[in-house]
Amino acid sequence: MDIRTITTKRRIQEGLFNLLKVREFTKCNVNEIVEYAEISKRTFYAYYKGKHDLLNTIxxxxxxxxxxxxxxxxxxxxxxxxxxxxxxxxxxxxxxxxxxxxxxxxxxxxxxxxxxxxxxxxxxxxxxxxxxxxxxxxxxxxxxxxxxxxxxxxxxxxxxxxxxxxxxxxxxxxxxxxxxxxxxxxxxxxxxxxxxxxxxxxxxxxxxxxxx
Structure with missing residues (x-):
């Protein structure tokens, strides 16, 4: 796995963790996760099928x-x-x-x-x-x-x-x-x-x- 992929995945995961400081996971959506991760939805879906796939992976x-x-x-x-x-x-x-x-x-x-x-x-x-x-x-x-x-x-x-x-x-x-x-x-x-x-x-x- 190249460094760019590792860095992007880390940003997505950290975006989720920062979002959890203010919102319950059940009420979160991908739009909010990518906003906190400062990436595009296209980039998110290149690595994960959705928020539950992200959660399960972590x-x-x-x-x-x-x-x-x-x-x-x-x-x-x-x-x-x-x-x-x-x-x-x-x-x-x-x-x-x-x-x-x-x-x-x-x-x-x-x-x-x-x-x-x-x-x-x-x-x-x-x-x-x-x-x-x-x-x-x-x-x-x-x-x-x-x-x-x-x-x-x-x-x-x-x-x-x-x-x-x-x-x-x-x-x-x-x-x-x-x-x-x-x-x-x-x-x-x-x-x-x-x-x-x-x-x-x-x-x-x-x-x-x-x-x-």
Whole structure:
């Protein structure tokens, strides 16, 4: 793929992301996308059949990259030969999500736009599904047994809280305007895996006391 094609596609995608800042995707049309991308409709249709083709292309690429980076990070967990303590799991967040966080950071605009209220609810559901698959894959390394969620309401609840907690942190990070750094995100990912809401609130209060 030549540089001109890459540049044009990037402009079209960025046009969509900028449009999502002010309008819901369901209410967007190609005319608005090309206006924000500053290209012609003819150019748009040279690459995409319509707005849904554009959306599907972006989401497919993002999910593919997310899955690949989660798999790379998961490899670090294969070195664990015992059931880690909560403190160890907390510290593992620094390496267990390292590539994934870097990938999300490189595609921060895309993720924040598509996961926003103006984005695609179905993309959120796809990310949740991928997250559920990932926790199932990681569970044996963290707890030395398979995660049979179908027969356990407790495990299904734990997985739901775990996955949505992590995704929500990434969504909030995407909307933070760079006020939250990567190290902060990793620290929060570690805490959300090991602390209850009550414990997290106590940590928050301690932090507030330090700054006031």
């Amino acid at each position: 989401e497919t690429q993002l999910l593919k990259g997310l899955k690949e980076n989660l798999a790379i990070d998961r490899e670090k967990l294969t070195q664990i030969k015992h059931i880690p303590s909560a403190e160890e799991i907390n510290k593992l967040a620094d390496i267990a999500f390292n590539n994934t966080i870097a990938y999300c950071n490189r595609n921060k605009t895309a993720f924040s736009g598509l996961l926003s209220q103006n984005g695609d609810i179905y993309f959120y559901k796809k990310v949740v599904k991928l997250g559920n698959q990932e926790i199932n894959n990681r569970f044996p390394y963290l707890f030395q047994e398979e995660m049979e969620t179908e027969n356990s309401l407790t495990l299904r609840f734990i997985r739901n809280i775990y996955v949505h907690g992590i995704i929500d942190i990434l969504v909030l990070w995407g909307n933070s305007n760079n006020s939250i750094g990567i190290d902060d995100v990793k620290r929060l990912l570690g805490l959300v895996q090991t602390k209850s809401p009550v414990e997290l609130m106590k940590l928050y209060q301690i932090e507030m006391d330090r700054f006031h």
